[in-house]
């Protein structure tokens with residue numbers, strides 16, 4: 001949550017900072033601000049709402065002079081989204097931007113800052129005053145930062161300006177993501193590589209509790225005790241065009257339609273020289289020697305995880321439990337004797353999942369992360385990583401990352417033990433073609449959204465087994481971007497209570513892709529229809545009935561989540577579009593959830 005950026009070099013900083021923030025807006029968008037230094041002068045400009053407001057206020061940054069600065073796009077945790085609470089925050093000497101949460105801010109206020117005057121409701125302001133206090137007490141800025149690291153509990157990525165030092169920017173991180181971009185005669189700070197990729201593809205990774213002293217020509221990384229660390233840069237395999245919308249009106253639509261390409265890319269990346277889909281033998285060795293897999297994830301990644309459980313149990317025969325990260329961390333189930341943990345996370349930065357990773361690593365268990373972001377925290381800290389190769393996912397509502405997660409989980413399961421002899425190379429190629437044919441039909445989803453969803457207050461997705469798991473994801477898509485209250489429900493469970501909510505014209509969308517549950521779900525459809533529901537059915541061709549609204553070409557029965565989810569993504573997209581919602585940046589949300 002929240003995105004931070006920094007620049008020091010020869011160019012006018014403000015337009016560069018605003019461009020970087022635009023790439024980070026997925027991390028939060030309730031207010032934004034920049035601070036730019038021109039010699040001794042520091043100009044701070046802030047605006048409530050989307051970044052566009054700050055851009056308008058500063059003539060896209062052109063009205064602010066200076067070649068060093070920091071910027072922030074906010075997802076409020078402490079205090080309302082007002083200009084006063086927007087970052088940067090400052091004390092007399094320090095100006096800083098922050099991503100994360102300071103957990104012991106009250107204790108710090110009591111211990112050190114009794115005389116400080118606070119102007120905002122944020123936890124961040126505490127850091128600005130703390131650095132002021134430590135330097136007022138005679139510490140150098142570097143020592144004050146070390147002191148701050150030793151005192152502050154919580155998560156933070158910080159970019160800091162010391163007004164007394166015009167040639168330097170400071171950065172520091174703990175638990176929140178932060179990268180340093182390295183260029184020729186300039187350097188940058190960013191919450192992720194996308195914020196800097198227009199200027200450089202060379203990056204320094206930072207570990208927790210490290211701080212960095214940055215000039216336009218140098219990047220010096222230190223431990224929290226002030227010991228200098230030698231570290232090489234890495235080159236990010238990211239293209240500027242990956243982060244652009246192109247001719248699409250929204251990132252979400254682009255990302256939905258990238259799904260066939262993503263599946264093909266996964267097939268390519270996981271194929272060996274003989275065209276066989278393979279997984280690193282070390283990963284397979286660890287998994288084969290565990291007695292149970294625990295999948296840990298949140299949101300859409302959790303939904304991919306429950307589909308993955310089916311693969312791991314039905315294809316490879318390994319008992320698997322899927323847990324919501326934020327629940328698991330404070331309420332751990334009784335573990336098996338030799339568990340292995342799989343973390344699924346598009347961003348690789350989700351704080352809830354990371355809290356579990358830290359805990360189970362302390363307990364000595366093996367860990368594997370499935371993530372879309374190479375070098376992300378969950379990837380670096382787990383024993384193993386499997387990449388999703390979905391390319392940057394910018395829309396807050398996850399689409400292509402979900403299908404990538406499901407596809408990689410299938411490849412993993414079949415590599416552990418392919419007890420159903422599925423030819424995944426063939427079957428996944430077929431899936432990518434079927435998704436393509438679904439994408440060809442999008443006018444139809446637009447009409448169905450208008451007919452069924454646009455004016456509805458609520459909606460139900462129903463299905464059984466693996467279809468039910470897709471219903472959970474389909475419901476999340478619809479609710480998060482169109483704000484229609486939607487539940488994914490096990491079709492057979494409806495009659496045990498929830499059917500009471502069905503009224504005349506309540507939309508119920510049924511997903512049918514499994515032969516063994518087809519007739520049962522169709523009975524459940526009749527039950528809701530006879531109580532007035534307006535039913536739409538998404539079915540696979542071999543199980544379809546004449547009046548089904550959406551019929552999808554057949555794929556292998558175990559892989560149907562990869563295709564049945566796609567019309568649901570479109571329905572959510574069009575319902576949100578027709579309701580005039582902000583599709584890529586839905587209210588109250590952020591793409592990368594880096595607070596617990």
Ligand code: M6R
Nearest residue numbers: 299300301345346347350397398
């Ligand atoms: O980056 P992660 O996959 O760990 O993120 C997990 C969830 O926050 C994420 O899937 C969220 O539910 C999306 N908004 C769903 O579209």
